[in-house]
Amino acid sequence: MTDDAERDADGRRLVELAKRRGFFLQSAGAYGGVSGFYTFGPQGAALKQAIEDTWRDRFTIQEGNMEVDAPTVMPEPVFEASGHLDGFDDMLVECPECGESHRADHVVEDNTDLEDAEALPVEEVEELIAEYELVCPNCGAGLAGQAVEDFNLMFETNIGPGSSDPGYLRPETAQGIFIEFPQLAEYARNQLPFGVTQIGRAYRNEISPRKSLLRVREFTQAELELFIDPEEDEPDLGPVEDVTAPFYPATEQEADDGDPYEATIREVVEEGVVGNPWIAYYLGLAKQWYDRIGVDMDRFRFRQHLPGELAHYSADCWDAEGEVDGDWIELGGFSYRSDYDLSKHDEHSDEDFTVFKQYDEPITTEKALVDPDMSYLGPEFGGAAQDVADALAALAERNPAAFEEAGEDGDVTVEVDGEEHDVPVSQTDFSVEEVTESGEHVTPHVVEPSLGIDRALYTVLDHTYRADEIDGEERTFLELPPEVAPTTVGVFPLMDRDGLGEKARAIARELREAGLSVTYDDAGAIGRRYRRQDEVGTPFCVTVDYTTIGEGRDDDEGEPGTVTVRERDTTAQRRIPVEDLAETLTALRDGDLSFDDL
Incomplete structure (x- = not known):
């Protein structure tokens, strides 16, 4: 039997065991089943709950974080602000014969030596399909020449009767934390850093669900959003500095002879392999947690995202990966989201997504101020008057010399929605005054460890599956840690x-x-x-x-x-x-x- 055949056989044995013994099974089997949806049976539900409890113990309780439970349906403006409506896509290719839709990058990865086709542009994926003469996995028809298109993974719904208030099933639990940040900051007494966790369901309308629990349309995430002051807050690496793990940075992935290598958390920080110490800290915690629940550390690694893989909100990201059925699969992501999310919600909503940072002592500075005459701006600029006023204030803060150089009889120019507007300085009431401030408003940055519970469960089952012989009789068993055993x-x-x-x-x-x-x-x-x-x-x-x-x-x-x-x-x-x-x-x-x- 070939290695691929052995891995397929192992996967089938595990899925058969899972169904027979009540770990998980495809949902709605009486009606033919629904691809990408699974029911956890009595054993699986208990194992899943135990895994969640250990995550909560490590990332919520021991870290002193808060936990919330947000709705799974949220209104459309949330995802307009977050960028999911425009950038949460996978590549789709449709078979011209049977009409089946497939993940184009998966078709490439499954039939070539390329491992990260997801990071490639659409045009290059189309070229690879033609170059390798790739075919439909369902019916064998050629896919060369078929258009590869972006497909948004969001599940859309309506909130209330009719269609006037569209909403979406959340594709990640994180947005439920971000949109409540103003209130959560109050609960934390506006003291950074503070963390908020959540374990809950997320939904992605996958093009081609496959490999049992590894690629589904409904799944459970365990996420932590840590809000920090990027200029002041640093983690204490002491508790994890000696944790050793295999690291696979982008430089090694792009090298002809690159491979993962063992290093401690302290070493990867000091050598700049992991650029953000907070990410390194959570990699250390995660390594300990995965080991605790039964993941085989000989089949585990941390891999850095290549530039083309980075999510629209991520400045840097590392994945925890486990080897399952011969493939490396993502178990969790560790991302530095900077101030992207809070700034977007601050911009699109009516709330303030900052915290007030108190100075040790009040600071007196000169500050450029404007108080535009709205009786002039209104008739002159109509509906854009308030935007012009806001642009004047921003210009005064950014470049007060523009007003001084124009003089009392001159004009300053501001841009609103790509259009330039000239405003007489005399109508801006520009002045420079001494201002004493006791603090400033800071938009926190976010560090996010996001772990998949369903994938962790499947990996634990795969990694703890054993076969031996007792008294001349073959035995199969799961070497689950007692703490998580159902x-x-x-x-x-x-x-x-x-x-x-x-x-x-x-x-x-x-x-x-x-x-x-x-x-x-x-x-x-x-x-x-x-x-x-x-x-x-x-x-x-x-x-x-x-x-x-x-x-x-x-x-x-x-x-x-x-x-x-x-x-x-x-x-x-x-x-x-x-x-x-x-x-x-x-x-x-x-x-x-x-x-x-x-």
């Missing part, structure tokens, strides 16, 4: 008679009351029950036998009142007193105790 412990009676079942059910109830996730199973041979729990990643199983209830034979191992605790990965077993069971399992789940220590 179920912490399976409780079994050796058989459901002689009071064993009643005792096992009582133990299961006590463990649930202690806050543990428990499944009870009395169906089939004990070995079969172990295998079922192994396959969904349950780290521990408890067996109630005759020794537990004080009716064991003299040659039985263990003391009365004890149960057998079995560990998933090694299948090793220990006998534990029932009275210590909840405390012991909790410590094992939380990493405060290792199984070898029992």
Whole structure:
């Protein structure tokens, strides 16, 4: 079997396991399914919640950030301001025979050696399709000569009856934070830096959803927006400075023999590989978090975006990537958004998206001021009068010499919407005055770690999938960290008679009351029950036998009142007193105790 065939087979086995054991399945299967939408089953919903909880613990609670939960539908002006209506596109090519639409860059990447066709201009992608004589993945018809067009990924809807108030499903959770910035800044007492997190659904109308959870139309994001003063705020790299990870900067990607290389967070900052220390700080946190939830660190790296890949709002961006089914996939993005978002919403809305920065001591300076005569500007410039007044104020602040050089009898020229307007200086009431200021208004910059929960979940399943042989029988299991496993412990009676079942059910109830996730199973041979729990990643199983209830034979191992605790990965077993069971399992789940220590 070829490497590609093996990877495809591994992917199919994982998807089959996910459906059979209740991790995830395509939605609306009774109606033929809907591409790009998935339902998380009982195991998947629990695993997803556990992954979200660990993210919240690391990026919200431990970092001292605030968390919000914004609506998934927002009005059109939000996305006009953010730039999503104009720049949130993918490249689409349509088959001339079957009419199927495809991501043009994916067609190129899947059939050539090029890895980053997304970063190329549309015209170049069209040329590559013709040069390589690429065909429709659906029917095999040639795509050469077909137009490649930009396709906006936003899901449009109407807010209220009719079509007078258009809205969109959010393509990212970030805008729900940005538009509430004025109020959030008040909650933070206008003290920078401060961070706001959110975990929630986002929607993108993908051209060709594929690879299960890796390319979908509805997904969950975990995002942090950190608001900083770019002139003063620097992170404390101490907690992450020794974290080591593979880095794949743009220079290495563009070099003929470039490869990722290992470095510490401190090294990539000091060497300028990661230009922004805040991004480096969050790369360090993310490395620790991905390791915590079960991502294989031998199949993990940080890759810098090439210039053509950068989002419209991003000054620099690094991706966390995991190797899945033979391909490197994006797990999360770490972007320096500068003041783009807040400036845009400040410009388009009626709110102030700045914070007031108090000086240590008041500062007295000379300041150029204008107070235009609106009784002159109104008749002279009509509807543009206020824009002209605003342009005069901006000119006075930027270049007061223009007024002084024109003189009292001269004109100054301002530009509004590309048109120049001459205004007599005498009508501007221009003056230079001494002004004492106690502070200034600052537009914060934004650092954004944005992580995909669904992709993290799929990657964890892929990276923890194992196969071995126990007592001559093949076994598959998920080596999930106990902290995120959907179920912490399976409780079994050796058989459901002689009071064993009643005792096992009582133990299961006590463990649930202690806050543990428990499944009870009395169906089939004990070995079969172990295998079922192994396959969904349950780290521990408890067996109630005759020794537990004080009716064991003299040659039985263990003391009365004890149960057998079995560990998933090694299948090793220990006998534990029932009275210590909840405390012991909790410590094992939380990493405060290792199984070898029992």
